[in-house]
Amino acid sequence: MKKRVAFFGILLGLGLVAAEVPGTVAGQWTGGTLGLILQPAPAAPGGGSTINIGPLPTYTAELAEGEGKELVMSYCSICHSVTYITMQPPLANWKPTMDKMLKTYGAEKWIPADVAEKILAYLQAHYTPETRKE
Amino acid sequence: MELSLEDLLTKFKPVSIAAVNQCSGNSRSRFQPRVAGGQWGNGAMGNALWTGVRLKDLLEAAGVKPGTVQIQFEGLDRGKGPENLGSGRFMKSLDLDDPVVEETILAYAMNGEPLPMLNGFPVRLVVPGKFATYWLKHVTWIRALTEPDKNFWMATAYRVPDTPNGSTTPEAVAAGQVKTVPIGHFNMPVRSFIIDPDGTSPLVVGMPVKIRGVAFSGHGKVVKVEISTDDGKTWRPAVLGADYGKYSFRTFEFTWRPSQPGNYVIAVRATDEKGNTQPDAPVWNPGGYLWNKIERQEVVVLAAK
Numbered sequence: 001m002k003k004r005v006a007f008f009g010i011l012l013g014l015g016l017v018a019a020e021v022p023g024t025v026a027g028q029w030t031g032g033t034l035g036l037i038l039q040p041a042p043a044a045p046g047g048g049s050t051i052n053i054g055p056l057p058t059y060t061a062e063l064a065e066g067e068g069k070e071l072v073m074s075y076c077s078i079c080h081s082v083t084y085i086t087m088q089p090p091l092a093n094w095k096p097t098m099d100k101m102l103k104t105y106g107a108e109k110w111i112p113a114d115v116a117e118k119i120l121a122y123l124q125a126h127y128t129p130e131t132r133k134e
Numbered sequence: 135m136e137l138s139l140e141d142l143l144t145k146f147k148p149v150s151i152a153a154v155n156q157c158s159g160n161s162r163s164r165f166q167p168r169v170a171g172g173q174w175g176n177g178a179m180g181n182a183l184w185t186g187v188r189l190k191d192l193l194e195a196a197g198v199k200p201g202t203v204q205i206q207f208e209g210l211d212r213g214k215g216p217e218n219l220g221s222g223r224f225m226k227s228l229d230l231d232d233p234v235v236e237e238t239i240l241a242y243a244m245n246g247e248p249l250p251m252l253n254g255f256p257v258r259l260v261v262p263g264k265f266a267t268y269w270l271k272h273v274t275w276i277r278a279l280t281e282p283d284k285n286f287w288m289a290t291a292y293r294v295p296d297t298p299n300g301s302t303t304p305e306a307v308a309a310g311q312v313k314t315v316p317i318g319h320f321n322m323p324v325r326s327f328i329i330d331p332d333g334t335s336p337l338v339v340g341m342p343v344k345i346r347g348v349a350f351s352g353h354g355k356v357v358k359v360e361i362s363t364d365d366g367k368t369w370r371p372a373v374l375g376a377d378y379g380k381y382s383f384r385t386f387e388f389t390w391r392p393s394q395p396g397n398y399v400i401a402v403r404a405t406d407e408k409g410n411t412q413p414d415a416p417v418w419n420p421g422g423y424l425w426n427k428i429e430r431q432e433v434v435v436l437a438a439k
Contacts (some may be wrong), residue, residue, distance in 0.1 A: 053248065053249070053251035054252060071243075079214045079221055084172070084432060087172040088170055089170065105219055106222070
């Protein structure tokens with residue numbers, strides 16, 4: 001049964017794409033699968049005290065492609081997601097932010113100086129008012 | 135004193151309060167010159183009905199010794215950083231003599247349901263009228279302090295200029311002239327937001343359009359919301375929605391029938407029971423905090439052809 005629902009979902013998705021007619025303007029809708037509801041396993045009675053506390057988001061921002069991206073993705077997500085980077089205004093100089101992470105928040109415990117330099121170069125290459133793409 | 139969740143649920147009188155939880159930096163992207171920090175639009179806020187135990191009742195049960203100046207809160211959400219730095223532990227403190235201590239609750243329910251994990255399960259602080267940085271999640275320790283809290287999140291972060299509206303200038307900051315206080319010295323300034331129309335589709339001459347939105351203030355009940363359809367030159371009162379309590383969102387509605395085609399700028403301005411009204415001037419401070427300038431929405435009105 002579940003398989004069938006998924007199948008219709010895909011068809012619907014295709015339908016939306018095909019509905020783009022020359023001369024019409026894009027409407028306000030988002031593509032995606034309709035009617036796909038995952039069935040969670042029912043809770044079993046027992047002595048535990050498990051309480052439903054809602055979903056956790058898994059979204060993190062997609063960073064610009066370029067040299068050093070992997071270093072940023074791994075070292076700058078030790079304490080928080082890299083979404084903090086894309087949430088900033090385009091910063092002309094990332095050095096104060098890097099220093100804040102390394103010294104004020106103690107990231108130098110994990111991030112070697114040469115890696116920190118490469119990360120700074122990456123941020124300057126992709127996230128300043130001149131270099132930031134989006 | 136140690137209390138279990140069950141103790142909180144059964145041994146204390148539950149109270150409920152509707153209150154807005156807003157990030158100190160909500161609307162930070164509006165700051166000119168721009169400041170570092172999450173570039174929020176107006177989305178960093180929410181309103182809910184919180185149910186829990188009065189902080190006052192907990193303090194009474196525990197017994198607060200003379201000489202206490204602040205109450206400190208810490209939750210289970212620790213960071214990966216070293217213990218002695220802001221990236222390791224997160225703590226906030228309220229002055230014991232701050233009137234908000236009377237209204238603060240340790241909430242275990244949000245809109246009548248257990249707190250979701252991201253909202254602070256199992257218990258979080260609800261500090262009505264104050265910014266979200268004080269609304270600690272996963273509260274686990276409550277301490278009585280005999281000296282003002284010196285931890286990073288009180289002494290270094292979330293500080294604002296000690297001016298009437300928390301505003302200053304980049305020049306004064308650069309000159310090192312700005313005395314700061316924790317943002318908890320401020321209640322959230324009065325604000326209002328236009329939700330409809332949102333400018334995505336044109337309006338039609340002669341057709342009524344409902345201008346709708348929400349307003350709130352950390353100083354108390356919103357008593358007036360005014361709408362302008364001429365960019366703030368003239369104002370007319372909107373109809374206020376249900377009153378869910380003085381710290382809650384309050385909806386408003388105003389029916390407008392544009393009579394001429396063209397571009398219009400709608401503006402909205404709220405006033406609270408203490409007489410605070412939104413200014414039409416921006417604030418500026420390095421943290422990007424306390425924004426409450428009058429909001430505007432551009433709309434296009436087309437002739438009904």
